[in-house]
Amino acid sequence: MKRLRRPSRLPIDPYLVLLLGTVGLAALFPARGTAADVSSGASTAAIALLFFLYGARLSTREALDGLRHWRLHLTVLACTFLIFPALGLAARGLVPVVLTHPLYQGLLFLTLVPSTVQSSIAFTSIARGNVPAAICAGSFSSLVGIVATPLLAAALLGGGGGGFSGDSLVQIALQLLAPFLAGQVLRHWIGGFVARHKKVLGYVDRGSILLVVYTAFSEGVVQGVWHRVSPARLGGLLVVEAVLLAVMLLLTWYGAKALHFGREDRITIQFAGSKKSLASGLPMASVLFGAHASLAVLPLMLFHQMQLMVCAVIARRRAQDPPPERDRPVDPDPRYGRLTGDNVPS
Incomplete structure (x- = not known):
């Protein structure tokens, strides 16, 4: 019997290290x-640029082609x-014994953000799952999340410290939805440029998010919100997030097995349906929570690293499973090909 190899190391995301460094910088040198006014204005512009690039990258044709596997996509969207939000609401019973109210709001917010795209594709590929479906599922989730996340946040978080109002939804439309739609409209002319300069624009993406994090945490430090979080509360938050994951x-x-999905589709549903996007959640939280964003994004940042570490181990174990000869009812679109663990986006 072939013995399973343990992963040589767990994936400590280098970008998360940069995020934590940005948090430390904001703690020592808050704007x-x-x-602070300049930082806030730059952050607003960075968020608009970020969602404009999201719109310019998303191929509408590929998204429509992926609709043929609609059962899988609906399953991922439902998860x-x-x-996820139902479990977040159930965690309300942990306040105030385990979680403070601000930490709970951050936990609930994390359950509302869309799924990841890049890491879902990477882990699906490593585990020999349905990679084309993972690409479409992540794209659909991001697209739906631009509208669904703010609406769910307004409905579930309400006025309980999140500051949600009609003005907040207008801000979402102006800062997130309008740039995204502009990117989609202009994709015909700039799509080739965006594809050719993917690596450079990736740095723009990540730099924009770092600026958003610095601005949010600076506001939190200036207002003294971090004095409300104790090590015991952080430990409780980590336990709750581990159970949630x-x-x-x-x-x-x-659940995918009960719905009669094949092995490759079950892998895709597991990785796309159990993860949350840091890249989408951070700018959304900045718009939705304003000065309270620093505490709101803390649960998401912790969950992000936890999901990477756990899913990396699961993906490597799934890769050792002998696949059935015919397990998936729908063949992938040959244009996507088969990605490997060495050439997927990180």
Whole structure:
């Protein structure tokens, strides 16, 4: 019997290290006065640019082609925007014994953001799952999340410290939806440029998110919100998030089996349906929560690293499973090809 190899190392995301460094910079040198105004304005522009590039990258034709596997996509969307929020609402019973109210709001917000795209594709590929479906599922989730996340946040978080109002939804439309639609409209002319300069524009993406994080955490430091979080509360938050991730991993795997999906589709549903996007969640939180964004994004940042570490181990174990000869009812679009663990986006 072939013995399973343990991964040589767990994936500590280098970008998360940069994010934590940005948090440390904001703690030591928060933007104040005029600097805070400049930082806030630059952050707003960065968010608009970020979603403009999202729109310019998303191929409408490929997204429509992926609709033929609609059962899988609906399952992923249900996990992301129905089951996850339901578990987040159930965690309300942990306040105030385990979680403070601000930490709970951040936890609930993390359950509302869309799924990841890049890491879902990477782990699906490593585990020998349905990679084309993972590409489409992640794209659909991001697209739906631009509208669904703010609406769910307004409905579930309400006025309980999040500051949601009609003005907040207008801000979402102006800062997120309008740039995204502009990117889609202009994609015919700039899509080739965006594809050719993908690596450079990736740095723009990540730099924009770092600026958003610095601005949000600076506001939190200036207002003294970090004095409300104790090490014991952070420990409780980590335990709650570990349970949340474990429940979603089990539900997506065995739930997909109960729905009669094949092995490759079950892998795709597990990785796309159990994960949350840091790249989408951070700018959304900045718009939705304003000065409270620093605490709101903390649960998402912790969950992001946790999901990477756990899913990396699961993906490597799934890769050792002998696949059935014929397990998936729908063949992938040959234009996508088969990605490997060495050539997927990180």
